[in-house]
Amino acid sequence: MRLLARNRTAAPATVPEVGTIGVEAEHVTYAIAGRNLVDGVSLTVRHGEIVAVLGPNGAGKSTLLGLLTGDLTPHHGTVRIADRPSSDYSQRELALRRAVLPQSVTLSFPFTVDEVVRMGRAPHAGLPSEESEDTIVARALAETDVAHLADRVYPSLSGGERARVSLARVLAQGAPVLFLDEPTAALDLKHTEDVLRLARDRARQGDAVVIVLHDLNLAAAYADRIALLAHGRLVACGPPEQVCTAPVLSELYGHPVDVLRRPGTDELLILPSR
């Protein structure tokens, strides 16, 4: 406990304003065995927006996310969280500024759902807080529709339930920059929509949200901007309308893609040609 409470000055000074930089990558390159997994990517995600990262398998999405979260150190270029390079922060300072939802979370010991979500509050130990931990945890459990599971043991949950509990933990962390790595992979249709709506709400309230997705329709429906990656490079980045065009996507995935409109609306419908 004392270990976590050591840095008393670790908290961010104020809640970041909409439009300020949440996370920024500047010409970042990351290589393994001489191969550039991420190659000179620059990307800025501001408070108040959701940016979805998409691309074919092996395009470097996970590596880019690792660089943005500070898990990986770029070989070239810099990553900034707020206004400082992420390497300048201590682990705990980072934990107060960004939260990460990994693709899957396994737990070594059978903690209950409530205990798991409370772990999200660990970076705040010893810091003054406007709301009590109980309130924050209860809200996170409710928002992700897992309140009824609070006393269940995490390893006994289904894949979809685990994903939502992990998301609740990330929300409880209360960091203004959120990284979600395929948060909907294990979820059914309803919970997929719930989770993305939740992510959008967080962005509307001023968080900067980076989300790795596979589903183009979801990205087009919920993201403010879409970043397309191929072979470690940023191919396109902009609003869905601009980026999701048949030629760009067909080229990106190496498969013909049709971009339509949902009848009666201007909502994008993206389908592979069959």
Added chain:
Amino acid sequence: MPTLVLLLLATSIVSAGMGAFDIPSDQVLSSVLRHLGLDVGHVSDANEAVLWNIRFPRIVLGIMVGACLGCAGAAMQGVFGNPLAEPGVIGVSSGAALGAVGAIVLGVSTFGSWTVTAFAFAGGLITTLFVYLLSRSDGRTEVVTLVLTGIAINALAGAAIGLFTFVADDAELRSITFWNLGSVGGASWKIIGALAPFALIGLLVLPRYARALDIMALGERGARHLGVDTERVRIVVVVLSATLVGAAVAAAGVITFVGLVVPHIIRLIAGPRHRLLLPASAVLGALVTVGADLAARTVAMPKEVPLGVLTALIGAPFFLWLLRRTRSRQGGWA
């Protein structure tokens, strides 16, 4: 937790009364109270001598060794995020035994009568650090690598002990057997005094890392995302656990399975939170060790069954049963 402490006290009092000749429990209590300045009841001088020179040191040593092993087991399982990790697994126990056996066979006497104990302690700590350094790469420790390195080190220490056994004479063999089988039969206040500082450091400092150990259940990366300095937690907890186990082995030889089974029982009863798990494992470890020692010295009177053999005999099947039960009830650990 209070239940465990009461059980421990009761077992200790019963254990103090039983042996080559029985002393009634009320006399045991009277004797303890008299030493605390309360003059109640009557205890004969002979009983008094047996209690304070033989039985009490043995029980206190059992409590300390058991507490060290239980708490160290819980901490190591936590830090490696693996419920099967055990002090023995990463090489402390066999390293400590190797140190002791080496000192016996080579006839080293640098520290007088403390030589063997000192070597056992040093052996445990050195082996652990060696395993830790070997399994590190890129500033991190892969759990799988660490456990595998531990296995290799264990094999190496085992071979070295075998070699020492081969060249040892009869008297040395007897001592070596003691280290391999484990016993609190050699207890004295002097040994307890030497063990106490190490035991106290570990038992008092480890609980400070309870919250960090909880979070490390999310995995190393997950714990870092929540602000835990995983490298630091890992090195501190490993060294403290090694200190506890090294000290326990130095005082009582290799007593297996206490560090493995005890934390499991606590988790099944009270859940995996380390705030409770660490102290409760220490108390239950003490209870199990004192109880097992009572059995070890009374089941085949006047002979003594080696304590380490007894704990393994009870512990191993129990562990298998535990494994089956936990997996089916909670859907496994991972």
